[in-house]
Amino acid sequence: MVAETAGHNHASPNSGMMMMMQMYFYADYKAVVLFQGWDIQTVGAMVGSCIGIFLMGILYEGLKYFREYLSSKHYTSVTYNNVKTPGEAGSETSSQVNRTPMSFKTSVTSASHYIQTALHLLQMIISYLLMLIVMTYNVWLFMAVVLGCTVGYFFFGWRKGFLVDITEHCH
Template sequence: MQTAAPPMRRCAMNMLWNTQIENTCIVFRAWHISSTTTFALSCAAIAALGVLFEGLRAAQGVADARIATHLNTARTQKAPSAQDDEAAPLLSSARAAARPGVRVPDALRAGRALLYGAQVFLSFFLMLVFMTYNAYLILATVAGAAVGHFVFNARMDVDAVLAGAGGTDRGMACH
């Protein structure tokens, strides 16, 4: 006696705006939606990824502020060098013009790079979710980003915004 093979699960590929629930695959064939319940759970997971993305961006800002404070403290506590004569300000300003900023130690740069890499990965992943053109998944992505922005961006540097430097918030950019 032969048993019938289980029915093939097929991923629907829509290149147009849609509201399909069942047989939707999200990014991977393994993330196959077979019921309304799994679709609702998937929407919640995608919204959580949107919140996580905003959390990573906020963590990057906190890390940068801590690193800047550490580097500024180290710079101000540094003892004057033997080159401190009348030409030293000219030499240091020429070096600063050639390479602006303070060199960040490799260990701290590695941490910043990991945070940045996680943000880039997550932003591209959410872009792929968006490209399912599924209205519900798009809404879950945007809702997660909005909730994350609300949670992690409670403070504003009013002076920077008024000076025109506060408009660097790129939103949920892919890169």
């Protein structure tokens, strides 16, 4: 016995049938999200799921900027200042370089690096879960992800520096 709703094939794992995933957007309130147990069958469940996913998008954006904030507190950049000394009225400039001493061993084994690694793991998990939610092709779930990330950027993005994170996984 196979029950089909909204183009989804909810075949039991023992029935020998493959589960079909649709590859187009649909606007039905019935959907299966991430896990077999997260099977949305009512409008209320869809609204609740969208609110949770919306908050997950905000959390994802907040986590990205929190990691950047922590990184800027623990690792300072090299600063170069060209300063003319008073005795050299225009002939030469002396260069003052301020560096934060950091050896490879201490930076890899430091508590801040462990915290950054754990937060990066959490950020990756959330980003891939959001990507998989988008891949359900449900319009409402898609909009929850997009709006959650947009609102999260609105709240946290104004603090972002001018650096580009080349390790970003999803966008």
